[in-house]
Amino acid sequence: MKFFILTVLLLLSASLTGQKREKDSVFVKTPEMIFSFGQTYNSWSVSGGFGPVFIYADQSDYRLIPNQKIDLGPSVWVTKHLVPAFAFELQYLQSEMYGQEGRYGFEGDFLDVSINGIAVINQMSARPGPLKDRWNYYLKIGVGASLFRSKLINYETGEVARRNEVYDTPNDDYVVLGYDETNPNKKTAREADLVLPFGLGVMYRINNSFDIGLESMLRFSAADRLDNILTGATNDRYLYTAFNVSYKFGDKDQRHMRWTYRAEGMDMFGRKQENRLQDEVRQLEDDIAEYEKNRPVHKDSVVITETLRVVYDRYDVKTIFFPPGASRRFSPDDELLMGRVAIELLNDSSKTLSLYGYSDSSGSAETNLELSRQRCESVKEFFVSDLDISPHRISIYPRGEDNPLSPLEELSPRGLSMVNRRVDLVVD
Known part of the structure; x- marks a missing residue:
């Protein structure tokens, strides 16, 4: 033996x-x-x-x-x-x-x-x-x-x-x-x-x-x-x-x-191998396309888009809005939006994602800066844990009360504070 x-x-x-x-x-x-x-x-x-x-x-x-x-x-x-x-x-x-x-x-x-x-x-x-x-x-x-x-x-x-x-x-x-x-x-x-x-x-x-x-x-x-x-x-x-x-x-x-x-796509028994990640990405793309096809357009969203163009000098900025506080449970619409950004990153490994966090003007400047940082971290965590994006490709920039969306008089009263509690997603 x-x-x-x-x-x-x-x-x-x-x-x-x-x-x-x-x-x-x-x-x-x-x-x-x-x-x-x-x-x-x-x-x-x-x-x-x-x-x-x-x-x-x-x-x-x-x-x-x-x-x-x-x-x-x-x-x-x-x-x-x-x-x-x-x-x-x-x-x-x-x-x-x-x-x-x-x-x-x-x-x-x-x-x-x-x-x-x-x-x-x-x-x-x-x-x-x-x-x-x-x-x-x-x-x-x-x-x-x-x-x-x-x-x-x-x-x-x-x-x-x-x-x-x-x-x-x-x-x-x-x-x-x-x-x-x-x-x-x-x-x-x-x-x-x-x-x-x-x-x-x-x-x-x-x-x-x-x-x-x-x-x-x-x-x-x-x-x-x-x-x-x-x-x-x-x-x-x-x-x-x-x-x-x-x-x-x-x-x-x-x-x-x-x-x-x-060969690629073959298991050890010589059978065609299912690619679950590819199927999930394809399904996510279909869901995003359906969402974009049926998404309603309101005056407020047009104003917000134009304001973001002024801040970032581009139209393709995506935004996640937050209630008061640092964290939130993301809605299906939020997840679809972030999924669309993730697909763009997965299809081009040279691209990176910048997260700009903001708060409304209630509270002290230091508290609002920390809130904006925590909001960036919660969005980053979703990209890393749920969408399998490398954390090294994501940068966060807490801004606190800076760059409020304006002109505020053109927004609905309910949106006066909400639009500034946000994280902007910019792909470079």
Whole structure:
């Protein structure tokens, strides 16, 4: 198990190093590197690997550095990618197996066949695609069968152990699986157990034909009998770590699907992704257009607009009016107005917003200046928290009693004080 953990850490370290290098470099994607709808890609590959097999059973004594012989085994697998992030494969593995704990040990061999699902981890990240255009790291999980033969050996005598010397029984048959119990040299049908593979891997793209990689798979057996001992606390398992070479089928002028980058607007399953923010902005634009179409025009609003033109030398100033006090609950009309300004800012990142706060003439000049500042802050908070505008793009300018809207005699009596309790929104 320690060896498995060490292998996982090495794989993750290699992957993170590749990711850091990618962030530090300038990389330009060409159109054929982008996975998008309606295009065809190479999606099949065949791989061959070779590496050590460590058996974790009752009659084995493996540590981080094995103190017994290491069995090496070949493997081959065929992979089909469905989308850049997901694939499935059929894998075949075979190896001899050995383990010894004290007086007894076991010897044998196994054939392992499994169907595995593959998730390419970096294809599911915020920046989907190969790391530095060369590296993929992935997770595997699957289900399969182990077909095996094994003998329990008494290493003091060098003979196959009999049941009556291991267990309290008069039965003197040999302790074997996949061999004749009366003749341990005669092979019979292999025993079969369910296995559940799980592991991690990393691959490196050489060119459009070949990849190389390293993967480590811990295969959990559903039974506890690889070593012929059925009294262990846990089921048997074995770790297979393989260096491998992969050949990719298809047109060599095209990239294999696993080395493409997910297109904008596509989720990890290759489906069109909904852009909720874009839909909300579109709905807000429609609401604003409807509001502007049906908004009534009064004499007071015309006078106010002309006065603002004098103050700011422009017609496109927007205004939020306040009741007495520093804060207020914004009305739907206010929110639509600020939403319209937010869309203008989102569509042009070079633009900034200036908020000019005012008060009426009631109260002291210092109090009114503070009130105008607080009104600016409340409007700014709405832009930042509700409309996702960066606070660095918004400046506030409290003015207190300065620049009252005039001529006041042309405004309705109710508006004499209200029009000066305001925040003017100016986009530059």
